[in-house]
Amino acid sequence: MGKQSKGKCRFCGKEYTKASMMKHVSSCLECIKELEQNENEKTCGYFGLVITGKHDKSYWLITEFREDATLKDVDQFLRDIWLECCGHLSSFEILGITYDRDPDPFDDWGHPVKSMNCKLKSVIKKGMTFEYEYDFGSSTDLVISVFGYRGGKWKKDRFTILSRNNPISYICDECGEKPATAVCAQCIYEGMGMLCDDCQKDHECGEELLLPVCNSPRVGVCGYEGSLKYPD
Ligand SMILES: [Zn+2]
Ligand SMILES: [Zn+2]
Ligand SMILES: [Zn+2]
Ligand SMILES: [Zn+2]
Structure with a gap:
């Protein structure tokens, strides 16, 4: 299948490939207006996350997560939109550390394991790429890149889907x-x-x-x- 799958901008409806959409979402005036639409004066930082199938890159999601959302929030979102079949285990792998839902402090190999219950801002920053695995048997592997960071008004929603690939x-x-x-x-x-x-x-x-x-x-x-x- 074509690796250049397109998706629509959730706010203005324009269609782009993943790479163009990553640029578009930070410049689309409609998007920014929507995202900033609330009376709240409190401010907050947001990470732009692009999530891609590791083995089939035609599947992708472009999202924005509040910096105080947790890895567990990202895990739950991925289960809800792409993955959940029968409650399998999952984990993130970030800079040599595994983040589990329910961790043993060390796995059988003495490899450090932490809890997913940690805020994004304490474990990721712009420019980083890390991996995620759902179901350690028939696994689905994803690659997550932090392509952006912006300050803005605080929003109730911990994340926003900016775009996803059209059905293939x-x-x-x-x-x-x-x-x-x-x-x-x-x-x-x-x-x-x-x-x-x-x-x-x-x-x-x-x-x-x-x-x-x-x-x-x-x-x-x-x-x-x-x-x-x-x-x-
Ligand atoms: Zn747009
Ligand atoms: Zn299953
Ligand atoms: Zn068959
Ligand atoms: Zn047939």
Whole structure:
């Protein structure tokens, strides 16, 4: 699939690729007006975070998080929009330290492990890139880059989604013609899991292995069926 997937700016609606959108969100006047729209005089810092599928870069999210939000807030957001299937473990890896939801102070290898319950401003800064993993078995790996930092008025929302890739359309792997509407959780491992309506009917693995096609790097993995909170 094309790595140059586009997405829409949440505020002005213009469409760009990920790299152009990262520039756009800091200059889009509409965006800034929206983000600053409140009476609050309290100020706060915000990190611009771009989150990308490690193995499929056509999936991306451009977000802004309040600097006093925690890694746990980021984890919860990623679960809600892209990942949650059956409550698997997850962790961040930042400058050689692992951040878990419920940490043992050291893992089996003597590697330092801390809690995700820490504020972003105490662990990240602009220009940094770090990694995230959901489900240590059938894992989904993400790369997170801190592409921006700005001061602004305090907002109640701990984060704002500025843009995400448009849903990606796949062609059926069996007939090579029609658009895929389901994915076989077995065949996906051989890169043959995308199926159109017709080819699903007599697919050899059976219907119980079919999952919906959804806008997430976890499409077709474990029991992932897409996000209820942030549909496409
Ligand atoms: Zn815009
Ligand atoms: Zn699962
Ligand atoms: Zn087909
Ligand atoms: Zn199959």
